[in-house]
Every structure is written in structure tokens, then in C-alpha cells.
Amino acid sequence: MPFSYRKISGRTLNREVINQVNMDNFMLPISKTNPGHFTGNVTGNLTGNVTGNVTGNVTGNVDGIVGGTTPAAVTATNVTISSGGAVTQLTSKSTDVTLNKYSGQITMHAEALANNAIVTFTLTNSVITTGSCIFVNHASVGTFGVYEVFADNIAAGSCSINVKNNHGGSLSEAIVLNFIVLGMTIA
Secondary structure, eight states: OOEOOOTTTTTOOOOHHHHHHTTEEEEEOOOSSSSTTTOOOSSOOOOSOOOOOOOSSSSSOOSSSSSSTTTTBBSSOOOOOEEEEEEEOOOOOOEEOOSSSSSEEEEEEOOBOOOEEEEEEEEEEEEOOOTOOEEEEEESSSOSSSSEEEEEEETTTEEEEEEEOOOSOOBOOEEEEEEEOOOOOOO
């Protein structure tokens, strides 16, 4: 069935306007050079199917099938978290650090870490919630493949980061860790 073209001149697209117009097979030819493409802001709820690209910010919840994946899953390519930062441990490998960013680098102290020893420190970070997933890895400096790095004890405003030396001997390296905080809603 072909789309019908209708104009809404000089009016803000909101729930009141949408309720006044039959939106079945409706297309907004906003751009003369790119007919059928909507440019602007939508406030309220959008229910239905979107085919094509969404460029800009999405605030709120996305429910349903995204990117051809299973319901409530999101497939993303080339995702950039631009709110990053860096912090350095000052006195020891167990020194707590604070970095209130969605992503960042932590340069650990060069204190010795014995074979099979685990050191734990707290990352205080205001963007962490009880529903956050914290991904952390050994990014640079030091002997690669010998450190086991993971986050746990995730709470509002903080998490624990654990580093284990699996080398077979003591290491005194100021390794650099990368982390990212991903938020999620537990329903």
C-alpha cells in the first residue's frame, strides 16, 4: 500500500497532533532533498516500527526487537563512550580510586604482587548503579596474559576491582586497566 503524504505545517509533532491525524501509512516529507525522512525531535512515546537509521540521542527505554536480535537486545557496532577519564593509584595496589565517568583507565601502583595473590581496590564512581555491568581488562604496560582482572561487589556508586597474578613469580608492574560501565534495568 503506498504512503499518503500529508502536511503538518507550522505545528509541533506531539500527541495532540498525532491524535488528530490518521497515522496509518503516513510519511513526513520534511526534506525536499530527502523526502520521507523526519528531522527534528519527538517528545512522548513512539510505538510501531522504525526502518532505517536513528541518529542522535535516545533517552528512555527501548523494548522489542532491535537490529534483528532477540527482544530487548541491542546490537551495536562502533560504539563510542565519550565520557572517559583516567586516574592513578598513588600509594599501593590496594589504594582506592575515584573516577566518575562511564569509561576510563586506571594506572595501578607498581607495588609487588606475589604469584597467585589477589589485590582488591574500590572504584568509587557516581555513574555505577546496582544494575550496572562493569567490564574491566588489562589494557597496557606489564606482562600480558598473566593477570586475571574482574569487577564484583557492584553497588550504587562503587564496585570492587580485583587483580590476580598468575605469572608464577612476583611482579612489580604499574599495569593499566580499562573499564566501561554499562547500565541496565532489572525488571
